[in-house]
Amino acid sequence: MxxxxxxxxxxxxxxxxxxxxxxxxxxxxxxxxxxxxxxxxxxxxxxxxxxxxxxxxxxxxxxxxxxxxxxxxxxxxxxxxxxxxxxxxxxxxxxxxxxxxxxxxxxxxxxxxxxxxxxxxxxxxxxxxxxxxxxxxxxxxxxxxxxxxxxxxxxxxxxxxxxxxxxxxxxxxxxxxxxxxxxxxxxxxxxxxxxxxxxxxxxxxxxxxxxxxxxxxxxxxxxxxxxxxxxxxxxxxxxxxxLAYDMRSDPIGTDIGVCLRVAGYSQVTGGAQDVVGRVVRGFAGSVDAGLVPLIVSEYEAEDRRSTMPLVDGFPVVRSILGRFASARDLVAEVARCRVLVTGAYHVAVFALAQGIPVVGLSTSRYYDDKLGGLSGMFPGGVELVQLAEDGLEERLTRAVHHMWQAAPDLRSGLRAEARAQxxxxxxxxxxxxxxxxxxxxxxxxxx
Structure with missing residues (x-):
């Protein structure tokens, strides 16, 4: 033996x-x-x-x-x-x-x-x-x-x-x-x-x-x-x-989370970036919500450079995480939100796993696949918006409004999907x- x-x-x-x-x-x-x-x-x-x-x-x-x-x-x-x-x-x-x-x-x-x-x-x-x-x-x-x-x-x-x-x-x-x-x-x-x-x-x-x-x-x-x-x-x-599911909290969030990534594989025009900022600031103001800048990637500060201009000038902006904050710190910030607007994949995962619906922003086949795959794993939880198509401001405003209204009803179902995963x-x-x-x-x- x-x-x-x-x-x-x-x-x-x-x-x-x-x-x-x-x-x-x-x-x-x-x-x-x-x-x-x-x-x-x-x-x-x-x-x-x-x-x-x-x-x-x-x-x-x-x-x-x-x-x-x-x-x-x-x-x-x-x-x-x-x-x-x-x-x-x-x-x-x-x-x-x-x-x-x-x-x-x-x-x-x-x-x-x-x-x-x-x-x-x-x-x-x-x-x-x-x-x-x-x-x-x-x-x-x-x-x-x-x-x-x-x-x-x-x-x-x-x-x-x-x-x-x-x-x-x-x-x-x-x-x-x-x-x-x-x-x-x-x-x-x-x-x-x-x-x-x-x-x-x-x-x-x-x-x-x-x-x-x-x-x-x-x-x-x-x-x-x-x-x-x-x-x-x-x-x-x-x-x-x-990780995100284990950190879920009972009260529904009151803010709007936002993250935009501009990179070689996620090419976003300056005009589209301006529209995204205008829509999230305008909608947040209309529902008396704060904006939460959510930084996933610190590589060459890509998420910071693309996200912070979206919240610039808005009266209620939550504190932004430091350069070496952990994934758990980011998940906790996501929990503040009732809706997330994002062009980055993993912050959407953190939201959906806690029962928070997502408006996904895409300009490429790569992100169509990533966010589309999430939509398949969390039915009803992701509304995909193409940034390169005409009528962006109207389409994005409609998507954010829809997810804001649907958030309470979607919450338990999204969490059930997370638990199954x-x-x-x-x-x-x-x-x-x-x-x-x-x-x-x-x-x-x-x-």
């Missing part, structure tokens, strides 16, 4: 190592931070002694946001982090203190570090070979010691983010070739049309043991077209739903756990 201390799962959780692909290595997006919160908490509950490695460019900030996780720097040769009492300091200090220091250190040391790496590789005779697309895959050595490689939820398996899509596929392919269990949870799949990316996905995704998608409108069909068997696909909703997501994680527990060699010896 094997000599080890088993937990309630029948395995020694101290032998488990989960390498987590988190999709957003700088930790600047509160939607991704919410998924990280849920993912790490679930894995820690299942395997209390496990090592949970998260790929990141900001190791100290990761420790501050997720003390139960440990950073694995994304680069060739990177191994599991060293442990020691000093690694607990960021967790005690918190992201508000750690964040500015982390950003400053990275800015100051990035160029010297790149130069030192090139010199080291040259001296070692280490030359990375590009693939057919010209990329140089950088697979961390940590994958070789993993019990499971888990691609955390996100919307990165798409044409919009080919770099992240390819590096996730590289990691999953390496793990599969090493016969390490693999899973993808809470995924937003597509649009995906690029030749190299489609070929790469068609080669790798059928090898992944389980793919849980956050919507059922396009994702499952796209995965099947890439060769993934239906038995490995499950629709769960977004894993971040659990939490259950579906947790069932998918049970299948993920089984990938490790059924393959665990110590358990096999014990039996």
């Amino acid at each position: 094997a000599n080890y201390e088993a937990d309630s799962t029948g395995i020694d959780s101290s032998t488990v190592r989960v390498l987590i692909e988190n999709g957003e290595y700088w930790l600047t997006n509160r939607g991704d931070l919410a998924i990280l919160d849920v993912t790490v908490r679930r894995l820690s509950e299942r395997w209390p002694g496990a090592r949970l490695g998260v790929l990141t460019y900001a190791p100290s900030l990761l420790r501050a946001f997720a003390p139960s996780a440990e950073p694995v720097t994304y680069r060739r040769g990177s191994r599991w982090a060293r442990s020691g009492p000093w690694w607990q300091l960021p967790a005690y200090a918190g992201p508000q203190l750690v964040g500015p220091v982390s950003e400053g250190w990275w800015a100051a040391s990035d160029r010297p570090r790149r130069y030192a790496r090139r010199v080291r590789d040259s001296l070692r005779g280490s030359v990375a070979v590009p693939d057919e697309t010209g990329r140089i895959p950088r697979i961390p050595m940590a994958v070789r010691d993993a019990s499971l490689v888990l691609a955390m939820g996100g919307g990165y398996m798409t044409d919009v983010d080919p770099y992240q899509a390819h590096r996730t596929l590289d990691l999953l392919e390496c793990a599969a070739d090493l016969q390490i269990p693999t899973a993808m949870c809470g995924q937003g799949i597509g649009p995906l049309t690029g030749e190299h990316l489609v070929a790469h996905a068609s080669h790798v995704l059928p090898k992944v043991d389980l793919i849980a998608v956050r919507e059922g409108v396009r994702g499952p069909a796209l995965l099947r077209s890439l060769g993934v068997s239906s038995e490995r696909i499950v629709v769960t909703g977004d894993d971040a739903v659990e 939490v259950c579906a997501s947790r069932r998918a994680f049970e299948r993920v756990y089984a990938l490790v527990e059924s393959e665990n060699p110590r358990r096999a010896t014990e039996q």
